[in-house]
Amino acid sequence: MDLRFRKMLCACLGFGLLFSGCEARPSPQTEMVRLVADIHSYAQARQPGFLLVGNGAAGLLEVTRENPEENVARLLGALDGFLTESVFYEPVEDAAVPRSAEMTAYLAAMLAKPLAAGKAVFTLDYVSDAASAADDRSQGRAAGYVSMTVPRRELDVLPQGPLTGENSRSVARLAAVRNFIILLNPGRFESRAAYLAALRASPADLLIIDLYYGAAPLTRQEVARLQEKPQGGRRLVLAYLSVGEAADYRPYWQKHWAAKRPDWLAQPNPAWPGSYRVKYWSRPWRRILYGSADAYLDEIIDAGFDGAFLDVMDAWQTFQ
Secondary structure, three states: OOHHHHHHHHHHHOOOOOOOOOOOOOOHHHHHHHHHHHHHHHHHHHOOOOEEEEEOOHHHHOOOOOOOHHHHHHHHHHOOEEEEEOOOEEEEOOEEEEOOHHHHHHHHHHHHHHHHOOOEEEEEEEOOOHHHHHHHHHHHHHHOOEEEEEOOOOOOOOOOOOOOOOOOOOOOOHHHOOOEEEEOOHHHOOOHHHHHHHHHHOOOOEEEEOOEEOOEEOOHHHHHHHOEOOOOOEOEEEEEEEOOEEEOOOOOOOHHHHOOOOOOEEEEOOOOOOEEEEOOOOHHHHHHHOOOOOOHHHHHHHOOOOEEEEEOHHHHHHHO
């Protein structure tokens, strides 16, 4: 076979050693675990104790031929917490229906692994009626999770009413968190001041928010004030960081990418306009994520956040 053709074919095949002469690439699962482990190592070197919570990582806890036991162990060592969406209820059009017994059992088996390792497990379900929300929290509490429900997948509003387990204790570890709030799209707030005031007024033990409001990141002073619970005690504040998708509204986005996407940008995500899957093992994407003064993780650390919320860890399924 012509060497040039062989190289082209290897590049098209992507993952896996499919015939002699191609260089084997680790599986998509291994590449995602490697990325998260490298982020963990880098963050600990810069700020010891920096926390990482992974979203969409449940599938990486299943041992398979492409995702061996050492991957699971490495992931459990790299993440301090795991968040999984739609654990007890599945969004179907404009409603939410209980998860199937099969899926519920599968998720329970996967999430038992971080629980056994002493890691915090959070669940987030999208339901709008009070009865389903109460049932969701009850199931989560029985399983050992910290569970929360919100009515909108856009994650742009704060929950109404009291939070389960409100307290005035200082929280320094994810294992001590009794409730949390995740608000990633602050555009519905009329101003930066109104947004920060609403967050400061929340009694939650844990806030998961975006690094940015508009075009400017939060300052160390703003983050420090968010770390104070209004009823007394300190809380944890994590910043959003997508490791599996790029977005055209993020500060790293280059205008010319709209006309000609770089090789590491994969297909658009139709569910979220402006978002693109990325070849997360690529060096250009890693440079965007961490390792320099203007890299996203480095900005999060410099702003004084307690940790990062790593989203779209299930992006490996795109390349499976």
